[in-house]
Amino acid sequence: MRKFDKDRLILGLAGPVVALVVAIALTTVVLLVSGTNPIEPYRIMFEQVSYTDVQVLIVNQAGIYYLAALAVAIGFRMNLFNIGVDGQYRLAAMLSALVGASIELPGPLHILLIMLVAMLVGAFWAGIAGILKTTRGVSEVVSTIMLNAIATALVAYLILPKNFGVQPEGSNNLTTGEIAESGWFPGLSMGEGAGEIYGFTFVAVALGVLYWFVLNRTRFGFDLRATGASESAAQASGVDAKKMILTSMLISGAVAGLAGMPTLLGETHTYSLDFPAGVGFTGITIALLGRNSPIGIAFSALLIAFLDKSSASLDQHGYEKEIATIMQGLIVISVVVSYELVRRYGLRRQQQKVGEELAAGGAIKTDKEVAA
Amino acid sequence: MRRITRITTVGIASAALALTATACGGKTSSDAGSDGQAKAAIAYDIGGRGDQSFNDAAYAGLKKAEDELNIKGAEAEPSEGEGDADKVQRLTELARSGNNPVIGVGFAYAPAIEKVAKKYPKTTFGLIDDTSKTGPNIANLVFNEEQGSYLAGVAAAKASKTGTVGFIGGVEVPLIKKFEAGFVQGVTDTNPKAKVLKQYLTQPPNFDGFAKPDLGKAAAQGMLDKNADVIYAAAGLAGSGAIEATATAGKWAIGVDSDQYNQKGLAKYKAKILTSVTKDVSDSVFNLIESVKKGKPQSGEVRYGLDKDGVGLANSNPEYQKMTDLIAAVEKAKADIIAGKIKVKTAP
Numbered sequence: 189m190r191k192f193d194k195d196r197l198i199l200g201l202a203g204p205v206v207a208l209v210v211a212i213a214l215t216t217v218v219l220l221v222s223g224t225n226p227i228e229p230y231r232i233m234f235e236q237v238s239y240t241d242v243q244v245l246i247v248n249q250a251g252i253y254y255l256a257a258l259a260v261a262i263g264f265r266m267n268l269f270n271i272g273v274d275g276q277y278r279l280a281a282m283l284s285a286l287v288g289a290s291i292e293l294p295g296p297l298h299i300l301l302i303m304l305v306a307m308l309v310g311a312f313w314a315g316i317a318g319i320l321k322t323t324r325g326v327s328e329v330v331s332t333i334m335l336n337a338i339a340t341a342l343v344a345y346l347i348l349p350k351n352f353g354v355q356p357e358g359s360n361n362l363t364t365g366e367i368a369e370s371g372w373f374p375g376l377s378m379g380e381g382a383g384e385i386y387g388f389t390f391v392a393v394a395l396g397v398l399y400w401f402v403l404n405r406t407r408f409g410f411d412l413r414a415t416g417a418s419e420s421a422a423q424a425s426g427v428d429a430k431k432m433i434l435t436s437m438l439i440s441g442a443v444a445g446l447a448g449m450p451t452l453l454g455e456t457h458t459y460s461l462d463f464p465a466g467v468g469f470t471g472i473t474i475a476l477l478g479r480n481s482p483i484g485i486a487f488s489a490l491l492i493a494f495l496d497k498s499s500a501s502l503d504q505h506g507y508e509k510e511i512a513t514i515m516q517g518l519i520v521i522s523v524v525v526s527y528e529l530v531r532r533y534g535l536r537r538q539q540q541k542v543g544e545e546l547a548a549g550g551a552i553k554t555d556k557e558v559a560a
Numbered sequence: 561m562r563r564i565t566r567i568t569t570v571g572i573a574s575a576a577l578a579l580t581a582t583a584c585g586g587k588t589s590s591d592a593g594s595d596g597q598a599k600a601a602i603a604y605d606i607g608g609r610g611d612q613s614f615n616d617a618a619y620a621g622l623k624k625a626e627d628e629l630n631i632k633g634a635e636a637e638p639s640e641g642e643g644d645a646d647k648v649q650r651l652t653e654l655a656r657s658g659n660n661p662v663i664g665v666g667f668a669y670a671p672a673i674e675k676v677a678k679k680y681p682k683t684t685f686g687l688i689d690d691t692s693k694t695g696p697n698i699a700n701l702v703f704n705e706e707q708g709s710y711l712a713g714v715a716a717a718k719a720s721k722t723g724t725v726g727f728i729g730g731v732e733v734p735l736i737k738k739f740e741a742g743f744v745q746g747v748t749d750t751n752p753k754a755k756v757l758k759q760y761l762t763q764p765p766n767f768d769g770f771a772k773p774d775l776g777k778a779a780a781q782g783m784l785d786k787n788a789d790v791i792y793a794a795a796g797l798a799g800s801g802a803i804e805a806t807a808t809a810g811k812w813a814i815g816v817d818s819d820q821y822n823q824k825g826l827a828k829y830k831a832k833i834l835t836s837v838t839k840d841v842s843d844s845v846f847n848l849i850e851s852v853k854k855g856k857p858q859s860g861e862v863r864y865g866l867d868k869d870g871v872g873l874a875n876s877n878p879e880y881q882k883m884t885d886l887i888a889a890v891e892k893a894k895a896d897i898i899a900g901k902i903k904v905k906t907a908p
Contacts, residue, residue, distance in 0.1 A: 344763030358691030360667040360735040451643050462668040465765035466641035503637055
């Protein structure tokens with residue numbers, strides 16, 4: 189168990205803070221170069237946040253992003269890059285909506301069943317990549333990208349009216365039919381006109397706590413982190429690396445499967461052609477920005493959701509709302525760069541410290557500390 | 561590990577604070593005021609303004625209303641991967657700031673309009689391409705795309721020498737299938753032996769098939785290799801790639817939505833753009849704004865078919881005008897459809 193380490197904390201915070209500052213500075217430069225007012229868009233965006241309905245949108249979106257990012261983070265912790273979260277949650281949302289719409293059960297059971305189906309489908313889809321990796325050594329990056337495309341095609345096929353889809357009278361949309369009211373996840377109303385916070389957002393928070401607990405407080409979590417840090421070392425100490433790869437892929441997929449649930453259970457109650465897509469990719473950004481820590485991910489999910497929702501009305505004020513997209517892109521780039529810079533700086537600092545202590549004659553003591 | 565616990569506490573505390581602040585705020589984004597001049601707004605479909613197609617046509621209608629009716633227009637674009645809640649928020653904001661009518665471009669707005677229309681009974685809402693959600697203050701602006709496409713099928717069958725024609729759909733959604741159904745029926749009714757090659761560029765939710773010209777180009781090339789000599793692309797911006805490939809090969813291309821013969825971006829290939837299936841989204845938008853301005857807002861289903869020239873076939877290409885035999889066949893088909901002698905299918 190480590191002691192409270194101020195250095196570590198400062199270094200840990202330095203990465204995202206530097207990245208944010210750089211991203212905002214660069215965005216401002218872009219604004220200046222394109223001849224727009226560099227301050228006004230920010231002001232409008234912050235003004236948006238003071239409105240209750242926008243706050244609700246941000247919190248809801250952050251909940252969705254949080255689930256997707258957790259799924260990605262579980263993979264990252266294991267040194268696996270699950271790019272397939274997007275396909276996993278879309279397929280899971282579609283199939284679970286189908287099951288949810290075709291049966292009726294008393295309230296909580298109905299919801300649980302839909303969630304269970306979503307988790308199983310997500311796990312199954314990610315599991316394919318896991319099995320390919322453990323048995324044939326196929327890179328999960330390649331296989332999950334391909335599985336995304338296959339999921340798209342599969343969903344498009346299944347939702348055709350001649351298969352399982354429903355085309356409502358007079359509509360050009362295709363849906364999976366509406367889930368009965370017993371399968372709606374109750375939300376937390378924030379007052380008239382402000383909308384409601386999806387109940388599933390709280391499930392997302394609970395999952396974050398669970399993620400922290402399993403990773404840091406259980407043997408499984410230790411094995412997972414150990415395998416992620418060094419597969420061969422973990423194997424030498426008795427961890428079955430292949431089993432760990434498959435298990436973490438399955439868990440990652442199961443969590444990914446839940447990413448579509450806030451929208452499905454709290455809003456649309458059906459999977460249609462315009463079901464939000466691309467959440468899985470944003471999840472990668474957020475996991476990266478949050479450094480896979482449950483708290484870090486929560487803050488970055490809120491940040492990205494804030495950028496998304498507060499920028500939405502920029503066009504009505506005569507600014508391009510793509511400003512937020514530019515900023516998100518810049519954040520990703522600067523995060524990668526700044527984390528690496530901070531890591532190198534930390535390493536150098538550590539070496540320096542050890543060197544100083546060695547020079548001071550504390551060699552034996554320091555050795556012990558380093559070993560510990 | 562006390563560190564994490566402490567951070568967790570702080571995190572939970574600040575989250576709780578944020579929620580309390582939310583609960584106490586009680587102010588929503590739609591509380592902004594409004595002023596005198598009549599205002600109208602459109603909320604775009606995916607792609608937004610500049611898609612050379614659907615959204616641009618809606619914008620053209622708004623622009624016309626700005627110029628001719630002294631209307632102040634507002635526009636709002638969707639973000640990628642947004643949900644119904646975002647659409648509700650956008651429409652609410654537009655309605656609340658005094659825009660009337662508020663027009664949702666595309667079927668994706670249906671659930672959102674149903675909700676917002678109830679909250680603003682005095683505002684007229686336009687919903688393009690959907691009749692599934694109706695209300696006293698909702699005008700459902702819909703088109704008989706299959707009828708226009710039928711005429712394109714007739715023209716294609718007449719213009720083809722090889723007896724093979726091609727249909728390229730942008731994204732495989734029911735709306736584009738209407739185009740396919742009409743086109744195929746038009747071809748086979750005119751020349752039962754003709755072969756129709758069909759291809760969709762992408763599957764939803766991947767809407768690249770409406771946006772990426774290279775996809776249209778590749779698909780058209782494939783069809784040309786299979787001997788097709790007339791290609792009809794209903795694929796938005798991606799269709800321009802198909803037109804490029806087809807025209808470069810010296811074969812006939814058929815455009816969609818607006819009269820693509822007159823489109824600046826395609827001027828290089830216009831000699832080989834036989835005709836275009838027009839869908840008059842801009843007029844439908846203009847008409848709705850005008851009806852509201854006159855105090856008699858449209859409501860319920862407003863259908864634009866061949867009879868009202870809501871859909872049709874463009875004849876700007878001089879080469880097209882020389883094909884008297886073809887024009888006669890198209891005119892006859894048009895008259896038959898209007899008279900109800902030909903029933904055009906809406907699904908393949």
